[in-house]
Amino acid sequence: MKRQRQTRITDIAAAAGVSAMTVSRALRGIEGVSEAKRAEIVSLAKRLNYVPDMTARALTLANTNLVGIALPTLFNDVFADVLSGMRATFRNAGIATVIETTDYDPVVEAEWVERLLSWRPAGIVLTGFDHLPAVRERLAKVQIPVVEIWDWRPDPIDLCVGMDHEAAGRALGAYVHGLGYRRPAFIGAIKGRDTRAERRLVGLSGAFHQPLQVFRPHQSNAFEAGMAGGRMMMEAGERPDVVFCLNDHIAFGALMACRGFGLNVPDDIGIVGFNGLPITNVLPVELTTMLTPRREMGVMAARAILSRLNGVSTPRHRCLIGTVVPGATVRRQ
Amino acid sequence: MKRQRQTRITDIAAAAGVSAMTVSRALRGIEGVSEAKRAEIVSLAKRLNYVPDMTARALTLANTNLVGIALPTLFNDVFADVLSGMRATFRNAGIATVIETTDYDPVVEAEWVERLLSWRPAGIVLTGFDHLPAVRERLAKVQIPVVEIWDWRPDPIDLCVGMDHEAAGRALGAYVHGLGYRRPAFIGAIKGRDTRAERRLVGLSGAFHQPLQVFRPHQSNAFEAGMAGGRMMMEAGERPDVVFCLNDHIAFGALMACRGFGLNVPDDIGIVGFNGLPITNVLPVELTTMLTPRREMGVMAARAILSRLNGVSTPRHRCLIGTVVPGATVRRQ
DNA sequence: ACAAACAACGTTAGCGTTAACGTAGCTGCT
DNA sequence: AGCAGCTACGTTAACGCTAACGTTGTTTGT
Numbered sequence: 077m078k079r080q081r082q083t084r085i086t087d088i089a090a091a092a093g094v095s096a097m098t099v100s101r102a103l104r105g106i107e108g109v110s111e112a113k114r115a116e117i118v119s120l121a122k123r124l125n126y127v128p129d130m131t132a133r134a135l136t137l138a139n140t141n142l143v144g145i146a147l148p149t150l151f152n153d154v155f156a157d158v159l160s161g162m163r164a165t166f167r168n169a170g171i172a173t174v175i176e177t178t179d180y181d182p183v184v185e186a187e188w189v190e191r192l193l194s195w196r197p198a199g200i201v202l203t204g205f206d207h208l209p210a211v212r213e214r215l216a217k218v219q220i221p222v223v224e225i226w227d228w229r230p231d232p233i234d235l236c237v238g239m240d241h242e243a244a245g246r247a248l249g250a251y252v253h254g255l256g257y258r259r260p261a262f263i264g265a266i267k268g269r270d271t272r273a274e275r276r277l278v279g280l281s282g283a284f285h286q287p288l289q290v291f292r293p294h295q296s297n298a299f300e301a302g303m304a305g306g307r308m309m310m311e312a313g314e315r316p317d318v319v320f321c322l323n324d325h326i327a328f329g330a331l332m333a334c335r336g337f338g339l340n341v342p343d344d345i346g347i348v349g350f351n352g353l354p355i356t357n358v359l360p361v362e363l364t365t366m367l368t369p370r371r372e373m374g375v376m377a378a379r380a381i382l383s384r385l386n387g388v389s390t391p392r393h394r395c396l397i398g399t400v401v402p403g404a405t406v407r408r409q
Numbered sequence: 410m411k412r413q414r415q416t417r418i419t420d421i422a423a424a425a426g427v428s429a430m431t432v433s434r435a436l437r438g439i440e441g442v443s444e445a446k447r448a449e450i451v452s453l454a455k456r457l458n459y460v461p462d463m464t465a466r467a468l469t470l471a472n473t474n475l476v477g478i479a480l481p482t483l484f485n486d487v488f489a490d491v492l493s494g495m496r497a498t499f500r501n502a503g504i505a506t507v508i509e510t511t512d513y514d515p516v517v518e519a520e521w522v523e524r525l526l527s528w529r530p531a532g533i534v535l536t537g538f539d540h541l542p543a544v545r546e547r548l549a550k551v552q553i554p555v556v557e558i559w560d561w562r563p564d565p566i567d568l569c570v571g572m573d574h575e576a577a578g579r580a581l582g583a584y585v586h587g588l589g590y591r592r593p594a595f596i597g598a599i600k601g602r603d604t605r606a607e608r609r610l611v612g613l614s615g616a617f618h619q620p621l622q623v624f625r626p627h628q629s630n631a632f633e634a635g636m637a638g639g640r641m642m643m644e645a646g647e648r649p650d651v652v653f654c655l656n657d658h659i660a661f662g663a664l665m666a667c668r669g670f671g672l673n674v675p676d677d678i679g680i681v682g683f684n685g686l687p688i689t690n691v692l693p694v695e696l697t698t699m700l701t702p703r704r705e706m707g708v709m710a711a712r713a714i715l716s717r718l719n720g721v722s723t724p725r726h727r728c729l730i731g732t733v734v735p736g737a738t739v740r741r742q
Numbered sequence: 743a744c745a746a747a748c749a750a751c752g753t754t755a756g757c758g759t760t761a762a763c764g765t766a767g768c769t770g771c772t
Numbered sequence: 773a774g775c776a777g778c779t780a781c782g783t784t785a786a787c788g789c790t791a792a793c794g795t796t797g798t799t800t801g802t
Contacts, residue, residue: 082529082758084757084758084759085758085759085760086758086759094781094782095781095782095783096758096759096760096782097759097760097761097781097782097783098780098781098782100759100760101760101780101781104760107779107780108779108780108781109780109781110779110780110781113780113781125547125550125551127523127526127527127551128527128758128759129468129527129529129757129758129759130464130527130528130529131463131464131465131467131468131473131528131529131757131758131759132464132468132757132758132759132760132787133758133759133760134464134759134787135462135464135465135468135757135758135759135760135786135787135788135789136758136759136760136761136786136787137759137760137761137787138414138787138788140464150483150489150492151486151489151493153484156483156484159483160484163510172524174507174508175507175508177496190460191505193460194460194461194462194463195463195464196415196462196463196464214458217458218460297687297690299687299688299690299691300687300690300691302691303690303691328691329691332691332692332693333691335693336693354630354632354633355632357630357632357633357636358632358633358635358636358661358662358665358666359665360665360668360669415788417787417788417789418788418789418790419788419789427751427752428751428752428753429752429788429789429790430751430752430753430789430790430791431750431751431752433789433790434750434751434790437790440749440750441749441750441751442750442751443749443750443751446750446751461788461789462787462788462789464787464788464789465757465787465788465789465790466788466789466790467757467789468756468757468758468759468787468788468789468790469756469757469788469789469790469791470757470789470790470791471757471758
């Protein structure tokens with residue numbers, strides 16, 4: 077369906093009896109137009125329902141104020157938090173954001189990157205480091221700032237603001253190991269989907285000097301996955317004395333599953349979450365977890381891009397750290 | 410910062426020794442190019458890292474494949490569900506989506522609409538009916554499909570796919586009233602923020618033939634708001650016999666608060682949620698709630714826009730309904 | 743054998759906007 | 773008076789791409 081012809085800048089120019097350039101200047105607030113004429117043009121533009129055409133503007137300026145952001149999912153307050161900080165920062169800088177969810181699929185991400193690039197974005201934010209080689213190559217060649225967030229690796233495409241999840245797992249594991257737990261388990265998701273979680277698992281193993289017993293429910297919802305994982309754990313042979321969960325929502329589901337089986341937390345089994353989401357503040361028992369600097373991460377990622385856009389130098393790496401939140405779902409020394 | 414000069418279609422044309430038009434045809438898969446030449450051009454485009462420029466394409470075609478979607482928040486699985494259905498449908502139709510969150514602020518929405526319109530979108534999706542008059546006027550004039558979702562009203566700007574929240578409240582209230590409850594309360598959010606919730610409240614009052622005792626915690630997180638609301642309720646004078654919550658997450662928080670005060674649910678007090686989110690499947694006691702057709706709503710909203718774009722006639726209104734989920738947080742007859 | 747039909751291209755012009763440059767008229771100074 | 777320096781505009785060309793139309797060479801039908 078062909079779009080209806082919109083009011084153009086020349087229509088206003090004709091109506092006002094001036095040149096298109098004067099209208100352009102007037103509407104953009106650029107000097108070189110008398111105040112009387114500017115007021116007249118602005119009111120005329122409003123009356124004629126004029127809407128500037130960014131596609132044309134982008135064409136002449138060879139530049140847009142768009143930043144694309146790829147996240148794995150929106151069904152996770154973690155990314156909503158990151159996004160919130162990021163968008164607020166970009167908005168204050170007059171930059172519009174375009175969001176995409178990849179559902180943890182690098183192919184979806186790759187297709188999105190191609191689509192996005194064709195809109196000439198000013199910057200790109202990607203979650204994690206699991207990209208197709210083609211994406212890395214493409215973005216390495218394009219001269220626009222790229223930030224990889226949430227995860228942390230030594231070799232970002234361009235910039236990186238994230239967490240060392242292996243170190244986080246190690247820190248959290250060390251804390252719990254220090255409390256005397258010796259038979260750890262892990263409830264996660266489908267193998268290989270969430271690489272960050274897998275790396276935390278590596279860190280946990282390191283802290284316990286042994287591999288963890290791993291349960292991988294396939295439910296897509298975190299609460300349900302947690303409950304299913306908890307049940308798998310109950311029905312497994314050897315019962316662990318503590319279970320680390322991919323995130324707090326899974327931990328909550330696991331907690332409910334354990335209670336359903338008549339187990340006492342933390343006396344019979346310890347439960348540990350990850351992220352420190354608000355739900356932990358309303359649980360019947362305070363969840364032991366690790367608070368992650370999500371909003372801050374979003375803000376810093378946005379600032380990194382803004383620095384690049386303004387030609388200010390910015391460190392290639394930013395490695396933030398989480399904070400262990402001692403709770404009552406593990407027995408304390 | 411001026412963007413680096415990208416490979417243009419004419420660069421490829423020069424390299425291949427053909428005209429720009431032939432390259433354009435070859436890359437878009439339009440007939441009129443021999444297979445041999447097309448293959449050569451495609452491989453050349455890849456080698457030269459060519460990225461088509463949508464801003465230029467949109468300019469000539471006076472058309473984009475973008476649909477803008479405004480949602481109040483992403484910190485709510487309801488909208489994540491709606492969005493999921495909508496994006497999947499649009500994606501299958503080859504349409505890209507641009508998301509914005511308004512944080513329930515009509516002013517933010519209005520600013521976004523202006524920004525979006527300047528990108529010449531093919532369609533617009535708005536949540537609810539709380540728009541600035543200027544937005545209604547603007548969108549009524551623009552000849553692009555607009556769908557208002559989630560809520561339902563007789564006078565949409567263009568199209569409407571939603572729920573009659575007053576009727577939903579009445580239905581849910583009638584069910585609970587029928588169970589013998591007579592002193593209803595409501596835990597919501599800041600007054601006037603979520604208009605749909607307010608209209609459900611109206612429906613509830615209707616079903617009970619009396620106004621509800623209303624508690625409005627100010628916490629932004631739903632879990633925390635629920636717990637705070639529950640506490641407010643405990644500390645209030647007259648104790649209700651049943652409390653309706655704005656959504657399931659608030660209901661969970663309220664449930665925890667009630668338990669914290671030593672109350673038994675449902676014997677001492679009934680608790681009712683809204684939406685039927687997955688968390689209800691892992692709660693220690695099955696939550697009485699109303700299941701809302703969120704994903705379906707997203708799919709239908711997207712289809713409505715697609716119909717318009719394809720010139721197919723589509724009904725102006727679509728009114729979906731929720732389903733009462735009888736749970737164990739109210740005593741059953 | 744010759745026109746008609748067709749496939750495979752090329753040419754032109756235009757989409758709406760803005761950077762860069764040009765120009766007219768006025769002001770103030772010597 | 774004459775000129776520099778300013779303000780307030782206008783003109784031109786270009787951004788990258790594609791619709792519409794034009795052109796060439798080849799095939800097909802009779």
